[in-house]
Amino acid sequence: MMKDGILTAVESGRILVSDGAWGTFLQKKGLKPGECPELWCLERRAEVLDVARSYIAAGADMIETNSFGGSRFKLDHYGLGDRAAEINEAAATISREAAGADKWVIASIGPTGKMLVSGEVTEDELYAAFKEQALALAKGGADALCIETMSAADEASLAIRAARENTNCEVICTFTFQRGAKGYRTMMGLSPAQAAQAAVQAGTQIIGANCGNGMAQMIEIVKEMRAASGTTPMLVHANAGLPKNINGVDVFPESPEEMAARVKAVVDADAGIVGGCCGTTPAHIKAIRQAVDNLA
Numbered sequence: 001m002m003k004d005g006i007l008t009a010v011e012s013g014r015i016l017v018s019d020g021a022w023g024t025f026l027q028k029k030g031l032k033p034g035e036c037p038e039l040w041c042l043e044r045r046a047e048v049l050d051v052a053r054s055y056i057a058a059g060a061d062m063i064e065t066n067s068f069g070g071s072r073f074k075l076d077h078y079g080l081g082d083r084a085a086e087i088n089e090a091a092a093t094i095s096r097e098a099a100g101a102d103k104w105v106i107a108s109i110g111p112t113g114k115m116l117v118s119g120e121v122t123e124d125e126l127y128a129a130f131k132e133q134a135l136a137l138a139k140g141g142a143d144a145l146c147i148e149t150m151s152a153a154d155e156a157s158l159a160i161r162a163a164r165e166n167t168n169c170e171v172i173c174t175f176t177f178q179r180g181a182k183g184y185r186t187m188m189g190l191s192p193a194q195a196a197q198a199a200v201q202a203g204t205q206i207i208g209a210n211c212g213n214g215m216a217q218m219i220e221i222v223k224e225m226r227a228a229s230g231t232t233p234m235l236v237h238a239n240a241g242l243p244k245n246i247n248g249v250d251v252f253p254e255s256p257e258e259m260a261a262r263v264k265a266v267v268d269a270d271a272g273i274v275g276g277c278c279g280t281t282p283a284h285i286k287a288i289r290q291a292v293d294n295l296a
């Protein structure tokens, strides 16, 4: 059976399950501080494939790729900027292998770490970096591009445009919020409503939130996004609760069962795709899968 696009599936009323954390998973497999996670796509391929396969085995309908820091700007920190295309194509190929023909690959594109407001980078340079990454991920077999952990409207919009204008992939854009005195805001000061509107205006087909918050906070964020964004499908990648810093290490407190208990509420708030971010494991995704299946 030919699989539909993610949009078609969500719009038909299906609730989809996404995957869980990659960074914290690779750390458990021995990724060291200061090491380039994305280089593992070339040098530790079997380990990366195992992460991808673990989430498919847990019941995810879609998996990300080990390409979060795969922009030329991020790879430059490791002297690997010129290998951006090679690394991203490999990242998508690995997840494609794990996903097979039936599951979706939503390839990760994270922030470049460069801010337009500071003048350290131009719009053309940012667009070119996102275009390079998007093209390579599409070439490796990605179904969708998941632009994530965004905080600035201008950077997110350039990434969305680069993805839409240069590939046939569906485009997802998620932002990361923190709760402060004024409510939920990105690091650059966007509310969930403002972030949703900026992303939709730039052409994203799916909006959402990832990282920074557990499922309980995501329920509130999704409600704010929905109020501002009409019917655009929404994706949530929630952390396993809010991290507690214990001896310099972030520890994520929520068990799979605790996260899964909030799935109904986040779906009722109109999230159509539910998965995990930092601290979540295949066990969390398995519990979320069961909770989603129990909704039907």
Ligand SMILES: [Zn+2]
Pocket: 210, 211, 212, 239, 277, 278
């Ligand atoms: Zn995260």
